[in-house]
Amino acid sequence: MSNSVEESDHEKSTQEDELSGSEPEVLSHQQLLEITRKTLTVILKRDLLLSDLPSGVTLEEVQAQIALEHGQSMTVFVVRDDGEEMPVVVRQQGASVMDLKCAIRRHFTLKLTRYQQSSVKISWRYVWRANWLVHEGSKLKDDNALLADIGIRNKSRVSFVKRLSQGGESR
Numbered sequence: 001m002s003n004s005v006e007e008s009d010h011e012k013s014t015q016e017d018e019l020s021g022s023e024p025e026v027l028s029h030q031q032l033l034e035i036t037r038k039t040l041t042v043i044l045k046r047d048l049l050l051s052d053l054p055s056g057v058t059l060e061e062v063q064a065q066i067a068l069e070h071g072q073s074m075t076v077f078v079v080r081d082d083g084e085e086m087p088v089v090v091r092q093q094g095a096s097v098m099d100l101k102c103a104i105r106r107h108f109t110l111k112l113t114r115y116q117q118s119s120v121k122i123s124w125r126y127v128w129r130a131n132w133l134v135h136e137g138s139k140l141k142d143d144n145a146l147l148a149d150i151g152i153r154n155k156s157r158v159s160f161v162k163r164l165s166q167g168g169e170s171r
Contacts, residue, residue, distance in 0.1 A: 038068040058110065073099070074154035076147075078104055078133075081160060086111075092146065098143040099126065100158070131160045 015124060027035070044057065067073040067089075074092045077085045090103045105124055112120055133140040135158045141170065 007111065014055050033039075060106070061110070067091065074102060074151060077157045078101075078107075079157055079159040081162070085157070095147045097133070097140045097144065097147065097150070100133070100140075100147060100152070101143070130163055132163055134159045134161045 016131075037047070040057065064073055068075065071094055073089050075087045076090055078088050079085050086104075086105045086107055088100070088107045090100050096123075101124075105122075108122060135152055135156065139161075140150065140158070147153075
């Protein structure tokens with residue numbers, strides 16, 4: 001919306017308030033958050049592109065979903081030790097192993113805060129020291145390596161594999 005339209009809407013609202021003799025309603029921050037949350041939920045349920053996003057979605061998740069639909073991002077399925085597959089969205093152009101790790105971290109952090117309502121903190125330094133990310137049998141050792149060069153494309157799968165503690169590689 002352009003500034004002139006916003007200004008005319010504001011002026012119109014102010015004039016209506018003056019004519020009616022009432023003061024504009026003042027909302028608290030919490031009330032505004034609740035109104036915004038409800039409005040987003042309604043919008044997300046009606047939009048086919050965004051309908052599969054969870055309630056309480058973040059701006060980053062909406063932008064990632066839009067980029068995915070425009071072919072600017074890709075979904076990489078991360079397979080945990082327990083067999084659970086998690087769809088992680090990573091930008092497509094020039095994404096590195098480090099970008100994938102950051103996307104995994106974001107995914108887990110959002111999942112923990114959204115669904116478990118807990119204050120559990122994950123030591124990502126420990127996670128990356130204790131596990132390899134593996135794609136088609138190859139360990140992703142170089143954080144700067146480009147995903148495209150490794151062969152990771154849209155809908156590829158990577159797995160967490162425990163690093164050996166004795167006699168195995170440490171890095």
